[in-house]
Amino acid sequence: MLTKIYKVNCLNPKEDLEAIRDCANILKCDGLIAFPTETVYGLGANAFSTVAINKIYRAKGRPSDNPLIIHIAKKEDLNLIAKNISNKAKLLINSFWPGPLTLVVEKKECIPIETSGGLNTIGVRMPSNNVANLLIKESGPLAAPSANLSGRPSPTNADHVITDLNSKIDAVIDGGSCKYGLESTILDVTTNIPCLLRPGSITLGMIEHIIGKIEIDKTVTEDKLTDVIPKAPGMKYKHYSPMADITIIIGEEKNVVKNIINLANHSNTKVGIMATDKTKDLYHGCGVVLSVGDRHNPESIAANLFKIFREFDNHNVNSIFAEGFLGQGIELAIMNRLIKAAAYNIINV
Ligand code: TXA
Ligand code: MG
Numbered sequence: 001m002l003t004k005i006y007k008v009n010c011l012n013p014k015e016d017l018e019a020i021r022d023c024a025n026i027l028k029c030d031g032l033i034a035f036p037t038e039t040v041y042g043l044g045a046n047a048f049s050t051v052a053i054n055k056i057y058r059a060k061g062r063p064s065d066n067p068l069i070i071h072i073a074k075k076e077d078l079n080l081i082a083k084n085i086s087n088k089a090k091l092l093i094n095s096f097w098p099g100p101l102t103l104v105v106e107k108k109e110c111i112p113i114e115t116s117g118g119l120n121t122i123g124v125r126m127p128s129n130n131v132a133n134l135l136i137k138e139s140g141p142l143a144a145p146s147a148n149l150s151g152r153p154s155p156t157n158a159d160h161v162i163t164d165l166n167s168k169i170d171a172v173i174d175g176g177s178c179k180y181g182l183e184s185t186i187l188d189v190t191t192n193i194p195c196l197l198r199p200g201s202i203t204l205g206m207i208e209h210i211i212g213k214i215e216i217d218k219t220v221t222e223d224k225l226t227d228v229i230p231k232a233p234g235m236k237y238k239h240y241s242p243m244a245d246i247t248i249i250i251g252e253e254k255n256v257v258k259n260i261i262n263l264a265n266h267s268n269t270k271v272g273i274m275a276t277d278k279t280k281d282l283y284h285g286c287g288v289v290l291s292v293g294d295r296h297n298p299e300s301i302a303a304n305l306f307k308i309f310r311e312f313d314n315h316n317v318n319s320i321f322a323e324g325f326l327g328q329g330i331e332l333a334i335m336n337r338l339i340k341a342a343a344y345n346i347i348n349v
Contacts, residue, residue, distance in 0.1 A: 024138035036175035040154035042144030067117030073136035098128035181303035246342035250324035272317035
Protein backbone atom coordinates (compact mmCIF):
# COMPACT_ATOMS: atom_id res chain seq x y z
CA MET A 1 0.00 0.00 0.00
CA LEU A 2 1.27 3.47 -0.85
CA THR A 3 1.13 5.70 2.24
CA LYS A 4 0.14 9.22 1.19
CA ILE A 5 1.52 12.24 3.04
CA TYR A 6 -0.75 15.28 3.39
CA LYS A 7 1.02 18.43 4.62
CA VAL A 8 -1.33 20.77 6.47
CA ASN A 9 -1.00 24.14 8.13
CA CYS A 10 -1.41 23.30 11.81
CA LEU A 11 -2.16 26.91 12.75
CA ASN A 12 -5.01 27.16 10.29
CA PRO A 13 -5.97 23.67 9.06
CA LYS A 14 -9.16 25.01 7.46
CA GLU A 15 -6.88 26.15 4.61
CA ASP A 16 -6.36 22.44 3.96
CA LEU A 17 -9.95 21.33 4.42
CA GLU A 18 -9.91 19.36 1.18
CA ALA A 19 -6.99 17.20 2.35
CA ILE A 20 -8.66 16.70 5.75
CA ARG A 21 -11.91 15.68 4.03
CA ASP A 22 -10.00 13.17 1.86
CA CYS A 23 -8.63 11.63 5.04
CA ALA A 24 -12.05 11.64 6.75
CA ASN A 25 -13.45 9.75 3.74
CA ILE A 26 -10.68 7.16 3.98
CA LEU A 27 -11.58 6.73 7.66
CA LYS A 28 -15.27 6.32 6.82
CA CYS A 29 -14.25 3.47 4.48
CA ASP A 30 -12.37 1.72 7.35
CA GLY A 31 -8.90 3.02 6.38
CA LEU A 32 -6.10 4.11 8.74
CA ILE A 33 -4.89 7.72 8.98
CA ALA A 34 -2.05 8.94 11.21
CA PHE A 35 -2.65 12.46 12.47
CA PRO A 36 -0.99 14.97 14.81
CA THR A 37 -2.29 15.62 18.31
CA GLU A 38 -0.86 17.90 20.97
CA THR A 39 0.69 14.84 22.71
CA VAL A 40 2.00 12.45 20.03
CA TYR A 41 0.85 11.35 16.57
CA GLY A 42 -2.16 9.02 16.67
CA LEU A 43 -3.12 6.21 14.29
CA GLY A 44 -6.81 6.83 13.71
CA ALA A 45 -9.58 4.43 12.71
CA ASN A 46 -13.37 4.55 12.93
CA ALA A 47 -14.06 3.76 16.61
CA PHE A 48 -17.33 1.93 15.74
CA SER A 49 -15.88 -0.38 13.05
CA THR A 50 -14.44 -3.75 14.03
CA VAL A 51 -12.86 -4.06 10.57
CA ALA A 52 -11.02 -0.74 10.98
CA ILE A 53 -9.99 -1.47 14.57
CA ASN A 54 -8.50 -4.83 13.63
CA LYS A 55 -6.38 -3.04 11.01
CA ILE A 56 -4.83 -0.88 13.77
CA TYR A 57 -3.73 -3.92 15.78
CA ARG A 58 -2.27 -5.50 12.65
CA ALA A 59 -0.41 -2.39 11.41
CA LYS A 60 1.17 -1.74 14.82
CA GLY A 61 1.79 -5.38 15.78
CA ARG A 62 -0.16 -4.55 18.94
CA PRO A 63 -1.42 -7.22 21.39
CA SER A 64 -5.22 -7.41 21.11
CA ASP A 65 -5.74 -7.06 24.90
CA ASN A 66 -4.32 -3.52 24.80
CA PRO A 67 -7.33 -1.16 24.54
CA LEU A 68 -7.43 1.96 22.37
CA ILE A 69 -8.26 5.54 23.37
CA ILE A 70 -11.27 7.10 21.60
CA HIS A 71 -10.81 10.68 20.40
CA ILE A 72 -13.79 13.04 20.11
CA ALA A 73 -14.14 16.58 18.76
CA LYS A 74 -17.02 17.83 20.95
CA LYS A 75 -17.61 17.30 24.67
CA GLU A 76 -21.23 16.24 23.97
CA ASP A 77 -19.97 13.31 21.90
CA LEU A 78 -18.87 11.62 25.12
CA ASN A 79 -22.55 10.68 25.64
CA LEU A 80 -22.58 8.79 22.33
CA ILE A 81 -20.00 6.31 23.53
CA ALA A 82 -19.95 6.36 27.35
CA LYS A 83 -22.39 6.25 30.28
CA ASN A 84 -22.59 6.99 34.01
CA ILE A 85 -20.14 9.92 33.85
CA SER A 86 -19.34 10.96 37.44
CA ASN A 87 -19.43 14.53 38.72
CA LYS A 88 -15.68 14.47 39.26
CA ALA A 89 -15.22 13.47 35.62
CA LYS A 90 -17.46 16.35 34.54
CA LEU A 91 -15.37 18.82 36.57
CA LEU A 92 -12.19 17.55 34.94
CA ILE A 93 -13.73 17.74 31.47
CA ASN A 94 -14.65 21.37 32.09
CA SER A 95 -11.13 22.14 33.29
CA PHE A 96 -8.93 20.18 30.88
CA TRP A 97 -10.79 19.37 27.63
CA PRO A 98 -9.76 19.91 24.95
CA GLY A 99 -6.30 18.78 26.09
CA PRO A 100 -4.01 15.90 27.06
CA LEU A 101 -6.23 14.14 29.61
CA THR A 102 -7.78 10.70 28.90
CA LEU A 103 -10.63 9.59 31.15
CA VAL A 104 -11.48 5.91 31.59
CA VAL A 105 -15.28 5.61 31.72
CA GLU A 106 -17.98 2.94 31.27
CA LYS A 107 -18.52 2.17 27.59
CA LYS A 108 -21.78 1.96 25.70
CA GLU A 109 -22.69 -1.11 23.63
CA CYS A 110 -22.06 0.70 20.34
CA ILE A 111 -18.30 0.51 20.96
CA PRO A 112 -17.00 -2.87 19.77
CA ILE A 113 -15.18 -4.99 22.32
CA GLU A 114 -12.13 -4.94 20.00
CA THR A 115 -11.79 -1.19 20.59
CA SER A 116 -11.78 -1.65 24.35
CA GLY A 117 -9.48 -4.69 24.32
CA GLY A 118 -12.19 -6.81 25.94
CA LEU A 119 -12.95 -4.35 28.78
CA ASN A 120 -16.34 -2.78 29.55
CA THR A 121 -14.64 0.61 29.96
CA ILE A 122 -13.03 2.92 27.40
CA GLY A 123 -10.44 5.68 27.49
CA VAL A 124 -11.76 8.91 25.93
CA ARG A 125 -10.10 12.22 25.22
CA MET A 126 -10.74 15.40 23.26
CA PRO A 127 -7.49 16.62 21.64
CA SER A 128 -6.72 20.34 21.55
CA ASN A 129 -4.63 20.12 18.35
CA ASN A 130 -6.48 22.02 15.58
CA VAL A 131 -5.77 19.43 12.89
CA ALA A 132 -6.96 16.55 15.07
CA ASN A 133 -10.07 18.46 16.03
CA LEU A 134 -11.02 19.28 12.44
CA LEU A 135 -10.33 15.74 11.24
CA ILE A 136 -12.51 14.19 13.97
CA LYS A 137 -15.31 16.70 13.28
CA GLU A 138 -15.30 15.45 9.68
CA SER A 139 -14.84 11.72 10.43
CA GLY A 140 -16.64 11.09 13.74
CA PRO A 141 -15.02 9.56 16.87
CA LEU A 142 -11.66 7.90 16.19
CA ALA A 143 -9.92 5.14 18.08
CA ALA A 144 -6.25 6.11 18.02
CA PRO A 145 -3.22 4.59 19.69
CA SER A 146 0.14 6.27 19.24
CA ALA A 147 1.21 5.87 15.59
CA ASN A 148 4.35 3.80 16.24
CA LEU A 149 5.13 0.11 15.87
CA SER A 150 4.27 -1.61 19.14
CA GLY A 151 7.12 -1.19 21.65
CA ARG A 152 8.83 1.71 19.82
CA PRO A 153 8.90 5.32 21.04
CA SER A 154 5.72 7.26 20.29
CA PRO A 155 6.08 9.49 17.21
CA THR A 156 6.26 13.24 17.76
CA ASN A 157 6.51 14.21 14.09
CA ALA A 158 5.36 12.80 10.73
CA ASP A 159 8.85 11.44 9.86
CA HIS A 160 8.73 9.20 12.92
CA VAL A 161 5.38 7.80 11.73
CA ILE A 162 6.77 7.12 8.25
CA THR A 163 9.83 5.37 9.73
CA ASP A 164 7.57 2.90 11.55
CA LEU A 165 4.44 2.58 9.42
CA ASN A 166 5.25 3.45 5.80
CA SER A 167 3.22 1.23 3.42
CA LYS A 168 1.16 -0.17 6.32
CA ILE A 169 -1.37 2.69 6.56
CA ASP A 170 -3.35 4.78 4.08
CA ALA A 171 -1.98 8.23 4.91
CA VAL A 172 -0.23 10.54 7.35
CA ILE A 173 -1.34 14.10 7.98
CA ASP A 174 1.86 16.07 8.56
CA GLY A 175 1.01 18.92 10.92
CA GLY A 176 4.53 19.46 12.32
CA SER A 177 5.92 18.57 15.75
CA CYS A 178 3.70 17.76 18.72
CA LYS A 179 3.50 20.36 21.47
CA TYR A 180 3.85 18.13 24.56
CA GLY A 181 5.71 15.09 23.17
CA LEU A 182 4.45 12.60 25.81
CA GLU A 183 1.18 10.69 25.68
CA SER A 184 -1.85 11.97 27.58
CA THR A 185 -2.41 11.54 31.30
CA ILE A 186 -4.83 8.62 31.89
CA LEU A 187 -7.23 8.78 34.83
CA ASP A 188 -9.77 6.09 35.72
CA VAL A 189 -12.93 7.92 36.82
CA THR A 190 -15.15 4.84 37.18
CA THR A 191 -14.38 4.61 40.91
CA ASN A 192 -15.38 6.96 43.71
CA ILE A 193 -11.77 8.02 44.16
CA PRO A 194 -10.29 8.33 40.66
CA CYS A 195 -6.99 6.58 39.94
CA LEU A 196 -4.03 7.82 37.89
CA LEU A 197 -3.04 5.08 35.42
CA ARG A 198 -0.48 6.95 33.29
CA PRO A 199 1.16 10.28 34.22
CA GLY A 200 1.34 13.03 31.58
CA SER A 201 1.32 16.77 31.06
CA ILE A 202 -1.89 17.23 33.04
CA THR A 203 -0.14 16.57 36.33
CA LEU A 204 -1.29 14.96 39.57
CA GLY A 205 -1.24 18.40 41.22
CA MET A 206 -3.43 19.92 38.48
CA ILE A 207 -5.99 17.11 38.85
CA GLU A 208 -6.05 17.17 42.66
CA HIS A 209 -6.50 20.93 42.56
CA ILE A 210 -9.86 20.35 40.83
CA ILE A 211 -11.24 17.16 42.46
CA GLY A 212 -9.17 16.57 45.60
CA LYS A 213 -7.06 13.54 46.49
CA ILE A 214 -6.81 10.76 43.92
CA GLU A 215 -5.14 7.35 43.95
CA ILE A 216 -2.06 6.46 41.94
CA ASP A 217 -1.81 3.04 40.32
CA LYS A 218 1.20 1.33 41.94
CA THR A 219 2.83 0.73 38.58
CA VAL A 220 3.04 4.48 37.83
CA THR A 221 5.82 5.13 40.30
CA GLU A 222 7.49 1.72 40.60
CA ASP A 223 11.17 1.72 39.83
CA LYS A 224 11.72 -2.03 39.65
CA LEU A 225 9.98 -4.87 37.88
CA THR A 226 7.27 -6.38 40.13
CA ASP A 227 4.32 -8.74 39.74
CA VAL A 228 1.79 -5.90 40.03
CA ILE A 229 -0.41 -5.80 36.91
CA PRO A 230 -1.10 -2.23 35.75
CA LYS A 231 -4.74 -1.16 35.38
CA ALA A 232 -3.92 0.34 31.96
CA PRO A 233 -3.16 -2.93 30.15
CA GLY A 234 -0.77 -1.21 27.73
CA MET A 235 1.55 -0.18 30.54
CA LYS A 236 2.59 -3.78 31.19
CA TYR A 237 4.49 -4.07 27.94
CA LYS A 238 8.13 -2.97 27.47
CA HIS A 239 7.61 0.33 25.85
CA TYR A 240 8.87 3.43 24.17
CA SER A 241 12.25 1.84 23.51
CA PRO A 242 15.05 2.86 21.23
CA MET A 243 17.05 -0.07 19.75
CA ALA A 244 19.82 0.24 22.36
CA ASP A 245 19.65 -0.89 25.99
CA ILE A 246 19.17 2.02 28.37
CA THR A 247 20.68 2.39 31.85
CA ILE A 248 19.33 5.28 33.95
CA ILE A 249 21.61 6.85 36.52
CA ILE A 250 20.05 8.85 39.36
CA GLY A 251 21.53 10.76 42.28
CA GLU A 252 23.30 14.06 42.86
CA GLU A 253 24.22 15.61 39.51
CA LYS A 254 28.00 15.58 39.92
CA ASN A 255 27.96 11.91 40.99
CA VAL A 256 25.69 11.04 38.09
CA VAL A 257 28.08 12.65 35.60
CA LYS A 258 31.14 10.98 37.16
CA ASN A 259 29.46 7.57 37.04
CA ILE A 260 28.25 7.93 33.48
CA ILE A 261 31.75 8.91 32.30
CA ASN A 262 33.12 5.87 34.09
CA LEU A 263 30.49 3.51 32.62
CA ALA A 264 31.02 4.93 29.13
CA ASN A 265 34.80 4.58 29.34
CA HIS A 266 34.52 0.94 30.44
CA SER A 267 31.94 -0.04 27.84
CA ASN A 268 33.10 -2.01 24.81
CA THR A 269 29.98 -1.16 22.78
CA LYS A 270 29.02 2.03 20.92
CA VAL A 271 27.78 4.33 23.69
CA GLY A 272 25.11 7.03 23.66
CA ILE A 273 24.74 9.46 26.56
CA MET A 274 21.46 11.24 27.27
CA ALA A 275 22.62 14.44 28.95
CA THR A 276 20.99 17.79 29.66
CA ASP A 277 21.94 21.25 28.36
CA LYS A 278 24.04 21.93 31.46
CA THR A 279 25.99 18.64 31.48
CA LYS A 280 26.43 17.73 27.82
CA ASP A 281 29.91 19.27 27.41
CA LEU A 282 31.21 17.34 30.41
CA TYR A 283 30.87 14.07 28.45
CA HIS A 284 33.03 15.24 25.54
CA GLY A 285 34.75 12.24 23.93
CA CYS A 286 32.70 9.62 25.82
CA GLY A 287 30.36 8.65 22.98
CA VAL A 288 27.36 10.06 21.11
CA VAL A 289 26.19 12.77 23.51
CA LEU A 290 22.69 14.24 23.03
CA SER A 291 21.02 16.77 25.31
CA VAL A 292 17.36 16.09 26.06
CA GLY A 293 16.82 19.70 27.16
CA ASP A 294 17.07 22.09 30.08
CA ARG A 295 16.50 20.50 33.50
CA HIS A 296 14.83 23.74 34.65
CA ASN A 297 12.33 23.48 31.81
CA PRO A 298 10.82 19.96 32.08
CA GLU A 299 8.30 20.77 29.32
CA SER A 300 11.24 20.98 26.89
CA ILE A 301 12.52 17.60 28.08
CA ALA A 302 9.08 16.00 27.66
CA ALA A 303 8.85 17.41 24.14
CA ASN A 304 12.31 16.01 23.21
CA LEU A 305 12.45 12.63 24.92
CA PHE A 306 11.04 10.34 22.23
CA LYS A 307 12.77 12.31 19.46
CA ILE A 308 16.13 11.81 21.21
CA PHE A 309 15.47 8.05 21.53
CA ARG A 310 15.01 7.89 17.77
CA GLU A 311 18.15 10.01 17.18
CA PHE A 312 20.16 7.47 19.16
CA ASP A 313 18.78 4.80 16.78
CA ASN A 314 20.04 6.83 13.83
CA HIS A 315 23.51 6.84 15.42
CA ASN A 316 23.34 3.03 15.84
CA VAL A 317 24.45 3.10 19.48
CA ASN A 318 24.24 -0.16 21.46
CA SER A 319 24.07 1.18 25.04
CA ILE A 320 22.57 4.41 26.30
CA PHE A 321 23.44 5.91 29.68
CA ALA A 322 20.73 8.40 30.64
CA GLU A 323 20.58 10.98 33.42
CA GLY A 324 17.38 10.40 35.44
CA PHE A 325 14.74 12.84 36.73
CA LEU A 326 13.43 12.87 40.27
CA GLY A 327 10.98 15.78 40.41
CA GLN A 328 7.19 15.66 40.54
CA GLY A 329 4.83 17.25 37.99
CA ILE A 330 5.81 16.55 34.40
CA GLU A 331 9.07 14.94 35.57
CA LEU A 332 6.95 12.08 36.95
CA ALA A 333 5.74 11.41 33.40
CA ILE A 334 9.23 11.77 31.91
CA MET A 335 10.74 9.32 34.41
CA ASN A 336 7.80 6.90 33.98
CA ARG A 337 8.49 6.66 30.21
CA LEU A 338 12.26 6.53 30.70
CA ILE A 339 12.01 3.72 33.26
CA LYS A 340 9.80 1.62 30.97
CA ALA A 341 12.14 2.25 28.01
CA ALA A 342 15.03 1.11 30.22
CA ALA A 343 13.09 -1.99 31.36
CA TYR A 344 13.70 -0.84 34.99
CA ASN A 345 17.48 -0.76 34.60
CA ILE A 346 18.35 1.99 37.12
CA ILE A 347 21.53 2.71 39.08
CA ASN A 348 21.28 4.93 42.16
CA VAL A 349 24.64 6.63 42.87
O1 TXA B 1 -1.79 11.01 24.08
C1 TXA B 1 -2.32 9.93 23.86
O2 TXA B 1 -3.06 9.36 24.68
C2 TXA B 1 -2.04 9.27 22.51
C3 TXA B 1 -2.62 10.16 21.41
C4 TXA B 1 -2.57 9.54 20.05
O3 TXA B 1 -3.91 10.56 21.77
N1 TXA B 1 -2.56 7.94 22.46
C5 TXA B 1 -1.98 6.92 23.13
O4 TXA B 1 -2.56 5.70 22.89
O5 TXA B 1 -1.02 7.05 23.87
P1 TXA B 1 -1.85 4.30 23.24
O6 TXA B 1 -2.72 3.29 22.64
O7 TXA B 1 -0.45 4.33 22.78
O8 TXA B 1 -1.95 4.19 24.78
C6 TXA B 1 -3.21 3.96 25.34
C7 TXA B 1 -3.10 3.50 26.75
C8 TXA B 1 -2.68 2.05 26.87
O9 TXA B 1 -1.72 1.91 27.92
C9 TXA B 1 -4.00 1.38 27.25
O10 TXA B 1 -3.80 0.21 27.98
C10 TXA B 1 -4.70 2.47 28.04
O11 TXA B 1 -4.39 3.63 27.33
N2 TXA B 1 -6.16 2.30 28.02
C11 TXA B 1 -7.00 2.46 26.98
N3 TXA B 1 -8.26 2.16 27.34
C12 TXA B 1 -8.23 1.79 28.63
C13 TXA B 1 -9.21 1.33 29.57
N4 TXA B 1 -10.47 1.16 29.24
N5 TXA B 1 -8.80 1.03 30.82
C14 TXA B 1 -7.50 1.18 31.17
N6 TXA B 1 -6.52 1.60 30.32
C15 TXA B 1 -6.89 1.88 29.07
MG1 MG C 1 1.45 3.88 22.58
